[in-house]
Amino acid sequence: MKVGLFxxxxxxxxxPGAAIASLQLLQKLGVDVHYPLNQTCCGQPMANSGFEHLTLGCNALFLKNFQAFDYIVSPSGSCVLHLKEHLEVPAAExxxxxxxxxxxxLTEFLTDILKLEHLDASFPFRVGLHLGCHGQRGLGLAQMSEKVAPFFSKPLKLLNMIRDIQLVELDRPDECCGFGGTFCVAEEAVSVKMGKDRVADHQRQGADYITSTDMSCLMHLEGILKRNKSHIRVLHIAEILNHKDK
Structure with missing residues (x-):
């Protein structure tokens, strides 16, 4: 298969470390992966702000950059969900x-397409998984706690393949972090309070790292952690899946 990395x-x-780790991980797994140099924003910020008509150029460029690939893989659940639901080019509908x-x-591709069952990686730290809303409720990367159904989690399945990792159990495992793209600008106070609650849950469990499939969520939480002078760090899941002891 020929894969384009978005x-x-x-x-x-x-x-950029999240992007580099994604590329290296796919290459280690034998994937023929390519990075189109002319790629830009997917248009999600404009669409989320009510200006979807401004995304037409982004859509056309995305189609041009990635139309030659069998699959397109990205280390961002929110961007992937936007493209899955809104990518449309009138001239090439x-x-x-x-x-x-x-x-x-990325984790969806590793579990559903590559059917990955083993990873040669080690990460000897206590890690809390933040399930971004776009990934969990939009892409179905994990089961929602409010739904009475068998539990599954594609990111957790991958993290459990890592040697020496200690996954902490959160009180509210699928609670929103409050980022929400432009929501954190329009509703700053609510967004910050939600982020503080999310951070506090990881602190109670003694996490060393917070990981996620969405770096946007982690960026929001990192700001709160730094303001609180917390020792907890954020790391995209690709960086953990690609990590080996030196």
């Missing part, structure tokens, strides 16, 4: 609608 703009600008079905969040 790196969200905020990851590219602020957390059928092609853009077909592309929606080729877009996968």
């Amino acid at each position: 790196v969200p703009c905020y990851v590219d600008q602020f957390y 059928q092609a853009s609608l077909q592309m929606r079905h080729k877009i996968y969040e």
Whole structure:
């Protein structure tokens, strides 16, 4: 298979380590992965703010950059969900609608397409998993606690393959962190309070790291952690899955 790696703009600008880890991990697993150099924002910020008409250029460029690939993989549940539900190019409607079905969040791709059962990685720390709302409730990466159904979690399945890791059990495992894209700007006070509650849950469990499939959520939580001068650090799940003792 030929895979295109889509790196969200905020990851590219602020957390390139998550993108590099995603690329290296896919390469280690034998995937023929490519990074189109002309890629840009997927258009989610504009669409979430009510300006979806401004995303047409982003959509057309995305289609141009990734139409040659069998799959498109990204280390961001929120961007993937936006593209799966909203990618549309009027001049190439059928092609853009077909592309929606080729877009996968990283952990979704590892579990559903590669059927990964083993990872050669080690991370000897206490880790709390934050399940971003876009990934959990939008992409179905894990079961929602409010739903009476058998539990599953694709990110947890992968983390459990890591040697020496200690996964902490949170009081509220799938609670929103309060980021919500433009929500954290429009409703700053509510967003911060939700973030503080999310951080406090990890602190009570003695976590060394908070990980997630969404670096946007982690960026929000990192700001709160730094203001509180907390020892807890944030790390994208790809960086843990790709980690080996030196």
